[in-house]
Amino acid sequence: MLMKKVSFLFVFAPLHLLIFANAYAQTPKLIKTIVVDAGHGGTRDPGATGQYENSLRSQEKDVTLAIALKLVDELKKQIPNVNVIPTRTTDIYQSPTEKAKIANEYKGDLFLCIHADSGPLKQGRRKIGERTVTRYKISYKGKGKRKKKIKTPYEAIESVYEYFKMPLTRNGTSVWIFAAHKTSAKLQAIMDGDENFEIEANGVDSVDSGLDFRTPEGRTIAAIYAKRFQERSDRLATMVNEEIENTGRQALGVNQRQKGIWVLQATNMPAILIETGFINNPEDERYINSEKGQQELAEAITEAVKRYKAQVESANNVTPIR
Numbered sequence: 001m002l003m004k005k006v007s008f009l010f011v012f013a014p015l016h017l018l019i020f021a022n023a024y025a026q027t028p029k030l031i032k033t034i035v036v037d038a039g040h041g042g043t044r045d046p047g048a049t050g051q052y053e054n055s056l057r058s059q060e061k062d063v064t065l066a067i068a069l070k071l072v073d074e075l076k077k078q079i080p081n082v083n084v085i086p087t088r089t090t091d092i093y094q095s096p097t098e099k100a101k102i103a104n105e106y107k108g109d110l111f112l113c114i115h116a117d118s119g120p121l122k123q124g125r126r127k128i129g130e131r132t133v134t135r136y137k138i139s140y141k142g143k144g145k146r147k148k149k150i151k152t153p154y155e156a157i158e159s160v161y162e163y164f165k166m167p168l169t170r171n172g173t174s175v176w177i178f179a180a181h182k183t184s185a186k187l188q189a190i191m192d193g194d195e196n197f198e199i200e201a202n203g204v205d206s207v208d209s210g211l212d213f214r215t216p217e218g219r220t221i222a223a224i225y226a227k228r229f230q231e232r233s234d235r236l237a238t239m240v241n242e243e244i245e246n247t248g249r250q251a252l253g254v255n256q257r258q259k260g261i262w263v264l265q266a267t268n269m270p271a272i273l274i275e276t277g278f279i280n281n282p283e284d285e286r287y288i289n290s291e292k293g294q295q296e297l298a299e300a301i302t303e304a305v306k307r308y309k310a311q312v313e314s315a316n317n318v319t320p321i322r
């Protein structure tokens with residue numbers, strides 16, 4: 001009896017998952033809601049700041065907000081049938097938990113995080129003048145107990161330096177996705193999500209209410225979603241990188257941060273993070289603070305989202321699970 005039960009499970013379970021995975025892979029999901037997150041915010045979390053000499057002293061939270069707002073406008077203008085949700089539209093503090101919660105509650109199909117990069121700054125110095133100082137030459141006279149220390153003053157010329165923070169030489173835009181080995185956190189976000197996980201079947205919305213992510217089967221299905229989300233995040237990230245490259249900007253490619261990016265893990269949807277430019281690189285800081293640069297970035301990201309959306313939604317484009 002036990003043997004029979006075991007073999008039944010062995011045959012049934014994988015078959016069931018195969019059908020499920022196949023249905024998911026072949027039925028395109030519509031991109032209906034896009035969540036745009038302006039990274040950081042408020043006095044509690046300003047993010048990185050321009051700190052090199054002659055920097056604009058701009059703050060990451062302001063740059064991310066300006067670009068995110070332009071991106072929201074551009075997405076609405078170019079893809080009118082999608083719902084575009086900004087996590088914030090003003091300078092307010094939000095914890096990463098709150099940001100992820102907004103994305104999950106609005107049932108986003110895409111999560112776009114806007115950030116600006118930074119890095120440790122080296123200290124430089126330059127000579128700004130000279131000054132005369134009195135130094136002492138030490139000599140000794142006598143022997144034994146009578147030994148005496150003699151200090152003879154003399155004048156010396158000393159350089160005067162000014163110290164400053166050197167700007168970063170590194171520049172460019174990079175795109176980040178959640179790390180593969182961190183998919184368990186993504187899995188948890190999926191499992192914590194709506195019990196009535198929405199699945200597209202035959203091009204029509206259907207809700208599989210019988211899905212329980214707490215069961216071993218449900219967990220496997222959640223893992224399929226996590227893998228799928230990662231593939232889709234990677235695909236979109238690649239397109240963003242290509243569109244950045246098309247603007248003539250330095251495109252640094254698609255990366256997986258080893259430490260993991262919490263907000264990308266905690267969202268129940270494909271998610272990417274764009275480091276728009278280095279706030280401590282002079283050209284980049286000026287670019288990400290300029291109307292032109294912000295608009296160019298917003299348009300490049302929008303173009304990538306349009307391409308991604310078209311590819312995902314195209315009924316003719318059946319992408320098998322890689």
Ligand SMILES: [Zn+2]
Pocket residue numbers: 039040047048060115116
């Ligand atoms: Zn940041």
